[in-house]
Amino acid sequence: MLTRNASSDVFYAVADPTRRALLDLLAEREEPVGSLAAHFATSRPAISQHLAVLLRTRLVKVRRVGRQRHYCLQPKPLEQIDNWVALYEHFWTKKLDALGEHLRRGK
Amino acid sequence: MKHELSFEKLYPQSPEVVWRALTDSAALGQWLMENDFEPRPGHCFHFRLKSRLGFERLIPCQVLKVDEPRLLQYTWGSKGSIVTFRLEATNGGTRLRLEHTGFGGVRGHAFGWLLSHGWARKIHELLPAVLADMAALKG
Numbered sequence: 001m002l003t004r005n006a007s008s009d010v011f012y013a014v015a016d017p018t019r020r021a022l023l024d025l026l027a028e029r030e031e032p033v034g035s036l037a038a039h040f041a042t043s044r045p046a047i048s049q050h051l052a053v054l055l056r057t058r059l060v061k062v063r064r065v066g067r068q069r070h071y072c073l074q075p076k077p078l079e080q081i082d083n084w085v086a087l088y089e090h091f092w093t094k095k096l097d098a099l100g101e102h103l104r105r106g107k
Numbered sequence: 108m109k110h111e112l113s114f115e116k117l118y119p120q121s122p123e124v125v126w127r128a129l130t131d132s133a134a135l136g137q138w139l140m141e142n143d144f145e146p147r148p149g150h151c152f153h154f155r156l157k158s159r160l161g162f163e164r165l166i167p168c169q170v171l172k173v174d175e176p177r178l179l180q181y182t183w184g185s186k187g188s189i190v191t192f193r194l195e196a197t198n199g200g201t202r203l204r205l206e207h208t209g210f211g212g213v214r215g216h217a218f219g220w221l222l223s224h225g226w227a228r229k230i231h232e233l234l235p236a237v238l239a240d241m242a243a244l245k246g
Contacts, residue, residue: 096116
């Protein structure tokens with residue numbers, strides 16, 4: 001498997017519980033960093049750091065609303081996680097067919 | 108919830124015949140992968156995964172449960188996911204259930220989270236909306 005830059009890896013991005021919680025919030029509505037940070041006990045700079053990771057992974061994007069920067073969810077990269085599982089699904093489906101063929105040949 | 112993969116398939120052969128295909132190393136090599144499997148709990152073995160381009164990778168496994176001809180279970184890979192085969196006699200044939208569970212590591216977590224929060228559904232609901240937005244902007 002190719003080594004990917006961890007900081008832009010979607011799996012890395014969602015491995016953190018705070019970032020997952022941020023994504024859950026952003027799935028409801030877009031929000032500026034201040035109101036996002038209000039949901040957490042961690043400091044606002046820490047939340048900004050997490051948002052930076054999500055930005056690099058393209059899981060969120062920024063939309064300017066007046067003077068505010070609103071964060072919006074971009075779910076497309078989450079498909080990579082789905083695809084990873086699809087590989088396993090494909091693998092086993094093929095193998096179970098191969099088992100049927102093996103049994104049919106009787107050897 | 109589905110962060111566990113499960114498959115079900117019917118085969119016209121008896122559970123004893125299917126069991127042999129699952130537990131005989133040579134037979135297993137024909138339909139799954141080359142291996143040094145033995146149907147013995149605790150036995151450590153490898154599957155040899157060959158890509159079409161000729162790359163090879165060994166998948167380390169360990170046998171957990173052997174209950175002939177009903178249940179076979181082994182660990183799969185270094186992250187310790189678990190593969191379980193369940194066999195059930197049905198009208199002269201066999202219903203085979205395969206479960207691949209316990210995906211660990213970062214990927215396993217990501218997948219578990221994705222499904223437990225209904226994200227799989229969200230992706231499918233949100234994506235078309237997002238794409239429609241983009242199309243509208245371009246148009």
